[in-house]
Amino acid sequence: MMVNIPVIENFLSNSCFLILFLTTVYYWLKIGFGGKSSFSFTGLTGYGSALCCLTLQLILRWVDSGHFPLSNLYESLIFLAWCLLLLYIYIEVSTKTLFLGVLTSPAILCLVAFTDFSLPTELQQSTPLVPALQSNWLVMHVTVMIASYAALLLGCFIAIAYLVLSKFFIKTTFVTAPLSSQNTVLRQESFLEEKQKTDIVFEKNDKNLKFLFFLDNLSYRTIGIGFCFLTLGILSGAIWANETWGNYWSWDPKETWAFITWLTFACYLHSRLVGGWTGSKPALVASFGFLVVWVCYLGVNLLGQGLHSYGFLNV
Amino acid sequence: MQHCVRASAGATAHHTVGTYRCRLAPPAGPCQRTALPLAHTKLPAAHRRRCRVDCRSTQGPAAAPTLSDSDSEPSSTSGWRPPRPPPPPPQGPSPLRQLYKRTLKQLSNLKLALAELAVIAALSAVGTVIKQGETYEFYMENYPEEGRKVLGFLTGRIVVALQLDHIYTAEYFLLLLALLGASLTACTITNQWPAVKVARRWRFKGEQASLARLEVASRVPDARLVDVGRVLAAKNYQVFMKDGQLYGFKGLAGKLGPIGVHASMLLCMAGFVTGALGGFTGSVMIPQGSETVVASALRSASPLAWNPGGASAVIRCDDFRIDYREDGSVRQFYSDLTVLDVDGREQSTKTVSVNQPLRFGGVTAYQTDWSMSALKVRVAGSFVAPEDTAFQLPMAALNGGDSKLYATFLPAEDPALAPPGTAPRGVSILARDLQTVTFYDSKGEFAGVRRLGSGKPIEVEGMTIVAQEVLAATGLELKADPGVPLVYAGFGGLCVTTVVSYLSHSQVWAAQAGSGVIVGGTSNRAKVAFEQELSDMLGEVPEVLQQAPALVDVSGTGSSNGSSSGSNSSSSSSGSKDSKEQVL
Numbered sequence: 001m002m003v004n005i006p007v008i009e010n011f012l013s014n015s016c017f018l019i020l021f022l023t024t025v026y027y028w029l030k031i032g033f034g035g036k037s038s039f040s041f042t043g044l045t046g047y048g049s050a051l052c053c054l055t056l057q058l059i060l061r062w063v064d065s066g067h068f069p070l071s072n073l074y075e076s077l078i079f080l081a082w083c084l085l086l087l088y089i090y091i092e093v094s095t096k097t098l099f100l101g102v103l104t105s106p107a108i109l110c111l112v113a114f115t116d117f118s119l120p121t122e123l124q125q126s127t128p129l130v131p132a133l134q135s136n137w138l139v140m141h142v143t144v145m146i147a148s149y150a151a152l153l154l155g156c157f158i159a160i161a162y163l164v165l166s167k168f169f170i171k172t173t174f175v176t177a178p179l180s181s182q183n184t185v186l187r188q189e190s191f192l193e194e195k196q197k198t199d200i201v202f203e204k205n206d207k208n209l210k211f212l213f214f215l216d217n218l219s220y221r222t223i224g225i226g227f228c229f230l231t232l233g234i235l236s237g238a239i240w241a242n243e244t245w246g247n248y249w250s251w252d253p254k255e256t257w258a259f260i261t262w263l264t265f266a267c268y269l270h271s272r273l274v275g276g277w278t279g280s281k282p283a284l285v286a287s288f289g290f291l292v293v294w295v296c297y298l299g300v301n302l303l304g305q306g307l308h309s310y311g312f313l314n315v
Numbered sequence: 316m317q318h319c320v321r322a323s324a325g326a327t328a329h330h331t332v333g334t335y336r337c338r339l340a341p342p343a344g345p346c347q348r349t350a351l352p353l354a355h356t357k358l359p360a361a362h363r364r365r366c367r368v369d370c371r372s373t374q375g376p377a378a379a380p381t382l383s384d385s386d387s388e389p390s391s392t393s394g395w396r397p398p399r400p401p402p403p404p405p406q407g408p409s410p411l412r413q414l415y416k417r418t419l420k421q422l423s424n425l426k427l428a429l430a431e432l433a434v435i436a437a438l439s440a441v442g443t444v445i446k447q448g449e450t451y452e453f454y455m456e457n458y459p460e461e462g463r464k465v466l467g468f469l470t471g472r473i474v475v476a477l478q479l480d481h482i483y484t485a486e487y488f489l490l491l492l493a494l495l496g497a498s499l500t501a502c503t504i505t506n507q508w509p510a511v512k513v514a515r516r517w518r519f520k521g522e523q524a525s526l527a528r529l530e531v532a533s534r535v536p537d538a539r540l541v542d543v544g545r546v547l548a549a550k551n552y553q554v555f556m557k558d559g560q561l562y563g564f565k566g567l568a569g570k571l572g573p574i575g576v577h578a579s580m581l582l583c584m585a586g587f588v589t590g591a592l593g594g595f596t597g598s599v600m601i602p603q604g605s606e607t608v609v610a611s612a613l614r615s616a617s618p619l620a621w622n623p624g625g626a627s628a629v630i631r632c633d634d635f636r637i638d639y640r641e642d643g644s645v646r647q648f649y650s651d652l653t654v655l656d657v658d659g660r661e662q663s664t665k666t667v668s669v670n671q672p673l674r675f676g677g678v679t680a681y682q683t684d685w686s687m688s689a690l691k692v693r694v695a696g697s698f699v700a701p702e703d704t705a706f707q708l709p710m711a712a713l714n715g716g717d718s719k720l721y722a723t724f725l726p727a728e729d730p731a732l733a734p735p736g737t738a739p740r741g742v743s744i745l746a747r748d749l750q751t752v753t754f755y756d757s758k759g760e761f762a763g764v765r766r767l768g769s770g771k772p773i774e775v776e777g778m779t780i781v782a783q784e785v786l787a788a789t790g791l792e793l794k795a796d797p798g799v800p801l802v803y804a805g806f807g808g809l810c811v812t813t814v815v816s817y818l819s820h821s822q823v824w825a826a827q828a829g830s831g832v833i834v835g836g837t838s839n840r841a842k843v844a845f846e847q848e849l850s851d852m853l854g855e856v857p858e859v860l861q862q863a864p865a866l867v868d869v870s871g872t873g874s875s876n877g878s879s880s881g882s883n884s885s886s887s888s889s890g891s892k893d894s895k896e897q898v899l
Contacts, residue, residue: 128640128644128646130644130645131645131646131647131648131668131669131670132669132670134646134647134669134670135670137670217842217843221841224817227813228813228814228817231809231810231813232810232813235806235809235810238806239803239806242799243670243672244669244670244672244681245681245683245792246596246672246679246681246792246794246796247794248799248802249587251439251442251447251483253443256439256440256442256443257440257443259436259439260436260439260440263432263433263435263436264436266432267429267432267433270425270428270429271425271429273839273840274425275425275429300443
């Protein structure tokens with residue numbers, strides 16, 4: 001190799017962290033002190049460059065090791081950060097709102113910091129694949145699973161933010177009725193008139209409530225996409241297991257926890273779509289789901305045993 | 316029954332029959348009293364027939380008005396005759412059918428389904444915390460009875476008694492899964508399928524009240540229904556128009572998607588059950604050069620299993636080799652296998668590796684394991700013969716540790732001559748992989764390492780040994796699972812239908828109301844996006860300015876002075892109401 005790949009990788013991971021740090025500071029300053037906080041591309045530039053750093057890092061690892069860069073915990077964490085950044089950029093571009101950046105940029109920053117600085121260095125090395133992982137299914141299954149984790153984590157994070165903010169914005173006299181998605185255009189107007197009649201304390205009342213409604217809906221959509229990917233990921237994992245070991249479901253801890261995650265978010269979606277819940281109640285389910293996803297992704301590998309313990313820490 | 320609703324319902328009543336109000340038009344003649352007897356002769360016969368009191372109210376036939384109602388008020392008007400006794404109530408559905416319907420209703424309850432999902436999730440989690448499938452002693456050791464009990468109460472006996480050591484095959488777990496399957500089926504029968512049938516029968520909504528009650532409703536002033544229809548059609552809606560009313564829908568697949576999801580899950584479950592009952596599994600170690608009959612290695616999962624065609628075949632392992640990397644780790648395992656039929660004819664040959672199994676006659680052989688079966692050495696100076704002799708020493712696996720360790724023993728003296736109770740002197744040879752072997756002398760001290768196939772001899776215990784080759788055995792997992800096609804079909808269906816379920820089934824109704832159009836719609840998925848889409852579409856509806864009333868010969872238009880309603884440009888001339896029967 002002409003170039004020293006580990007040195008470049010180190011440089012890329014450090015610069016990614018720095019860029020994300022600056023982006024976080026930018027968002028906080030903009031929301032805290034900025035006036036109208038109109039949409040601008042500065043934050044997106046920061047995210048975009050962080051995304052480029054991670055992409056380059058992944059490509060370099062691919063070239064270096066000769067296999068798809070998703071074989072150990074470190075690489076999967078980088079890929080998770082990559083998916084989160086991509087998803088977040090898409091959300092910010094399509095919804096044109098800056099508020100979300102305040103919440104998500106420190107989260108992604110923490111993730112990258114943990115990955116690069118807290119993980120032991122021996123776990124960061126790229127190692128050759130064991131025979132069972134030498135399959136094209138690796139690309140399909142692990143990619144889709146990590147993408148689903150990213151979407152689910154982001155959606156649940158937004159739901160948690162919704163719960164926290166709703167405590168601030170809505171006092172006890174309010175119920176969650178205003179946030180019902182059953183509002184028609186006509187009814188929403190009449191409802192707002194009615195609220196003005198009842199002499200509301202808050203000034204930017206409508207804006208806050210509208211933002212909460214937006215958060216609620218955004219978390220639902222993101223978790224919806226995540227659930228879709230999760231289904232595909234679990235199924236591709238099952239088919240891969242059948243091709244390799246002849247057993248499409250062996251109640252391996254990782255498989256079981258993926259199934260539990262799937263059940264949790266099936267509950268969430270059913271409560272929304274069939275039960276008609278909106279607002280705080282699904283957000284509580286999503287908060288629980290946040291923990292479940294983390295247990296499924298990291299907890300099983302760090303604490304458990306089984307077919308998924310390749311190269312991971314065996315505590 | 317549709318015609319008769321209970322008087323308390325508050326619906327627009329035309330007249331009452333007993334305690335029921337009949338929605339049909341009131342009879343031609345005057346009704347003498349508010350409570351009409353059944354056989355009022357002034358009622359036309361057809362009307363009388365339809366307004367029977369055999370309407371099934373929720374209380375059943377007991378709520379039917381009795382004769383005393385009409386008898387209590389004698390009337391002085393002429394023409395009134397005593398009412399006929401009410402006909403006997405018709406037979407209800409048979410008890411079996413009633414039970415079936417009630418069971419379906421209970422099973423398709425959402426709260427029950429959510430509870431099932433939660434309990435299954437919790438039990439699955441328990442199975443990941445408590446190690447599954449271990450020995451009784453393991454649980455006794457790790458979940459002690461005395462001293463510090465796990466969680467304060469969980470002992471080994473409780474673990475085994477509650478079947479927590481094999482929770483995924485415990486009866487209560489499987490029953491729960493079956494219950495979930497029943498709930499899925501019930502939901503599809505009672506909710507989803509009828510909803511699809513309703514969705515396919517599109518209905519117009521003409522009344523303004525019902526339009527305004529829709530989730531998203533709005534009035535577009537100065538617009539024509541035709542234009543609304545055109546805008547909808549441009550956005551891929553299927554539009555139907557009739558008599559000044561409009562109905563459009565998009566994404567009917569979004570209603571079918573959830574049915575498909577449930578159906579696919581049921582298919583997966585069916586495949587799982589088929590495999591659990593009808594499958595064969597087994598594992599076998601075939602040393603290089605040997606062969607084995609497949610059927611001898613297969614065990615059936617249940618008495619219901621039927622033999623796969625490949626059970627009578629014979630597998631021969633021609634070669635087994637491991638591909639090592641430079642650092643000593645394994646790159647891949649390869650087995651050259653040949654399948655022979657009952658008569659010994661070769662059917663197929665394949666080099667099997669970890670992700671490339673061998674399939675024959677409904678049986679699949681997976682490369683999952685390997686072992687060492689023998690070590691080939693050439694020894695000079697052994698007690699058997701002093702000159703250079705070839706030996707094949709059987710190897711045994713040593714337990715302990717994660718990695719494989721095999722050993723064999725080469726005696727330096729005749730074991731029969733050794734004092735009883737003591738081990739003969741000899742050389743212990745250990746091997747961890749197929750690359751090198753390690754020699755230890757009689758005292759257990761390290762004697763040397765040799766690479767297999769190098770031909771380099773080693774002197775131990777007075778013998779000169781050359782380690783040539785390890786004869787390995789390939790470990791194959793044999794499986795015959797008849798449920799796999801069903802499971803794969805279910806998987807494929809689940810992949811497709813999960814994605815399809817995200818399509819929004821959006822419906823839009825509209826009706827011409829005066830000079831404007833009232834539009835309302837609903838969507839079952841992306842509600843906010845639908846609201847946005849609808850308002851965008853309505854913004855595109857061209858504004859139709861009304862001319863002065865004198866010029867327009869249409870009744871009831873009302874004069875509007877072309878007020879700006881926020882819609883776009885392109886105002887055409889007079890908005891006529893002739894657009895009745897246009898179908899786009």
